[in-house]
Amino acid sequence: MTSTVTPSAVSLTWLHLKYQFLETVRVPIAVLGNLLFPALAMFFFVVPQEEVAGDPVMATMAVASLGLFAICSASLFTYGLGVAEDRGLPFDPFVRSLPAGPTPRMVARVLNGAIFSLFGVVPLVLIGWLFTDATVTGRQLLTGIVVLLVVSVPFVLLGMAIGYSLSAKAALPVVQVILFPLAFADGLFMPPMFFPDWLAVISQATPTRAGRDLLVGALTGEPVYALAWPVLLAWTALLAALAVVAYRRDEGRRFR
């Protein structure tokens, strides 16, 4: 046709990322919700408790727990609800018929989710730094962020599996129902060291507990139970398979 080359996969991914980001920030309340909820939880449950806020290790653990919860909830809502909503829009089949495969859009979606997840962590780190005795070295913080991004992957995949399986109306309650036990296992409502033995064992098999302990380990140097990485990776593999199945089934239903 023309001598100009077709846009590369990288530039297409960048294009999709740019406009997905714009679409997301143009609804400021959604962004604020992501920022505010963990920050408020921090102020209500951590800052007033002297024995937690005044103890460097405990305070850092609390920041890690809430940070993981922020990532988990942002991933489930962004992907579970966001994908389900996108699928309902008439613009979706149009975008699919543009000359780009599904990959740039999917990769952009994951990156966009990661960006907003990290936004949610920023106020937590600031509050932890300014209002509690939580301490990390620069290196620990950097490791923590990398671990946080790795830990977010299974939740992104879980969100996608929900988003491609359900309508937006059904996805909302499902996300809420799934989030609650995951948050519990993460130690959001009660620190895991106070769990009874049977609950501690069960919680160690959840992706939230594995992720939390890995994150805490990275930030404080506390020992992590040996199965944390295997548990996290197994969940990642399982949820990746679920997400792919859901995507294929959706293709089959709507684009046969």
Place this chain on the structure above:
Amino acid sequence: MTVTDEPVVAVRGVTRRFNDVVALDDVSLDIAPGELVGLLGPNGAGKSTLLSLVSGQRKPDSGVVRLCGQDPRLASARATLGLTPQETGLPATLKVREVVDFVAGHYPDPVRTPVLLEQFGLADLAGRQTGGLSGGQRRRLAVALSLVGRPSIILLDEPTTGLDVAGRQTLWAAIREYHASGGTVLLTSHYLEEVQALAHRVVVIDEGVVRADDTMEQILERVGLRRVVLHTTGLPAPDAVPARLTGVVRASQEGDRYELYTPDADALVREIVTSGLVFHGLEVRGATLEEAFEQMVTHPAADLHRRSAPADPPAADPAPSPSHRVNQDGAR
């Protein structure tokens, strides 16, 4: 449009089922470069299915679909294709300029956004979020998006539904301009008048089968009936006209204005003159596409396997208004 040209769209023996409903039944259709083809058919006839096959959103159960010689399910093949999104589906929080830039970014050599917006009279709205546009403005943006990648062919699905007369004329001008510059157009419309005004070739599909595929003139001639219009007080009620004038097969009356349908207009005019009938304002016209269409897709009996809505009852309105529609339900 020479025979040796490779077709822009090639559909060969394509069958597509949805569960037990046959949406397309062994359909073949070639569109040569530079053609402007109107695709007509009642809802559920298979038009949308055909378009989704050509745009690579679905694949056929059997048969072959090619877009500029490639499988349209390949992203690279679709670089030659322009499509309109449904106007209601534009991302509401993005600005007009951003939506165009986004779509343009998918093509190797896109039209510059300001140029495109200027062409469609949208330059003043470039900074407006699409959620704040009027229906007509969104329609114009939707059609503009189909042209941003300098495609070899555009698929326009109901491009002017819901537009006022001025808005429709603007879009028609843009479509004609694109076609005049060598572009190929495949257009569906509920407005027969739109197809009649734009298309050079008409494909009628119904119940998944191509019922007719010909030039506009040939399609219109197929109806076989001519219309003779005159004003007179010397004719009886419409039902009794065929008995009085032997060349008339059907007639309708509005005050002193009669519309007479006849297979041979010349013979009928001679008959009228020799009969000594006093009349004025004589006109002879061909059939409209509307009449041709109704004759071609009149269903012999209610077919329970089809979910298609029946066409409007024929001949109820011998002088259809320009916005007369084939179907009542425009929604897909």
